[in-house]
Amino acid sequence: METPPSRSVHLEDISRRPALMVSWEKFRYRQAHWFVECVAEFMGVLIYTFAAVFQSGIAYGAGLALAFIVCASTSGGHFHPAVTISFVITKKFPPMKAVRYIASQILGSYVACLLVYVQYNGLIAQATKALEAAGTLNSVMFTPQGPAGIFAFYVLPGANLGQVFLNEFVCDFIFGMVIWAVIDPTNPFINTIITPWIFGLTLSLLIYGYSPIGVAINSSRDVGGRFAALTIWGPAAGGGTYAVLASLTNLPATFFGAMFYELMFTDSSRVVTASSLAVLAGQKALEQRRQDIRGVPSTLSGISYTVDLETNKTRGS
Incomplete structure (x- = not known):
């Protein structure tokens, strides 16, 4: 096998792009790099949400993996306000850039939900009429089984919010710990090829196992979906106390999971892997x-x- 060149090989070294694309790239680097990064965060969450609005478990995981494959090389692949906030606190990520990222993430979820609503409006209307005819619309409309539950997260009436909080916190803590394990450059069991699928598998397992109790995991998916439901059905879709719990709990819980890994498992003496x-x-x-x-x-x-x-x-x- 030939020894690879000592200098880095750029795409432009092996493939000539049209002049218009080259000019656009230069413009991006000089004036619009922040915008393109926000577009990547927006599209990543849009893909992740769009893939799983009607599904659970594996659809969420596959959607997250696809989001990383398509968009992460441009923005770094946060796709989660808690990750962005954790990077601000621990990795000197610029605060104003974090604000743009979080706004882009929430907007991505919001737009994805509205797109699905437009695509499936006829079927949703039929389901709503059927529930109304059966006399059950008011009781299920804003629950996980109701039409609004397609887009926003709800819990069943009478759910113990203390139990829901604990369920959410533990799942988010584990997810934060896994995120930090995956981005640990000394972790010998991780490389860039499997990174998206580790994230996706973890998310799938958490949703499959614990969504019956109530779990949001990602504030961008939750808040964007909530705004979409409010846009479609008005204030009744707000979600009450659970909406606050779902949108906020994952922020500290994910951070605490990341810090637990940082304190207990990160070792500065370990060797950085070749892939990293x-x-x-x-x-x-x-x-x-x-x-x-x-x-x-x-x-x-x-x-x-x-x-x-x-x-x-x-x-x-």
């Missing part, structure tokens, strides 16, 4: 290239890495 170094080297080369296009001297410094694909060993320079 390859990703870091690619990110560094991308940022250097963007700086060159912007005409701004790069502020990047430190060790540069290349990975020998034949031996899977890393060389530093």
Whole structure:
């Protein structure tokens, strides 16, 4: 096998894009990079929500995996306000950028729900009429089994909100811990190929196992869906106390799960894996290239890495 080149190979080195696309890329780097990142967060949550509005479990997991595959390389793949907030607190993620990300995430869920409503409006209207004819519409409309429950999260009447809170908190805590385990660059069991599917599998397991009690897990999906239900059915779709619980509990719970992993399992003495170094080297080369296009001297410094694909060993320079 040939030894790979020591410098990074960019897409432009192997594939010439149309001049219009090249001009657009340069414009993005110089003036619209923040907008494209927000579009990626918007589209990621839209894909994730759109895939699973009528489904549960595996559909949510597959939707999240697809969101990562399509959009994460552009924005970093937060797709979750709790992840964005955790990055602000622990990884110096810019606060104003976080606000844009969270707004984009919620908007993605909102638009996805409205799209599904427009696509299935006829069937939803038929189901509503059938429930009304049976005399059960008022009792089920704003429950998990009702038409509004397609888009917004609700719990069954009489549900113990303390139990629902505990269920939500534990699931979110586990999800936060898994997120931090997956992004740990020293974790030898993770590489970029399986990352989307680990996230998707975890989400599927949590929803399959614990959604009967009531679980939201992601504030962007919950708040966006809630806004969609309010847009369609008005204030009656608000969800009451549970709406507050569903939208807010996952924020601290996910963060606490991440911090638990950080405190108990992160070890600075462990060796960064070759796959993580390859990703870091690619990110560094991308940022250097963007700086060159912007005409701004790069502020990047430190060790540069290349990975020998034949031996899977890393060389530093």
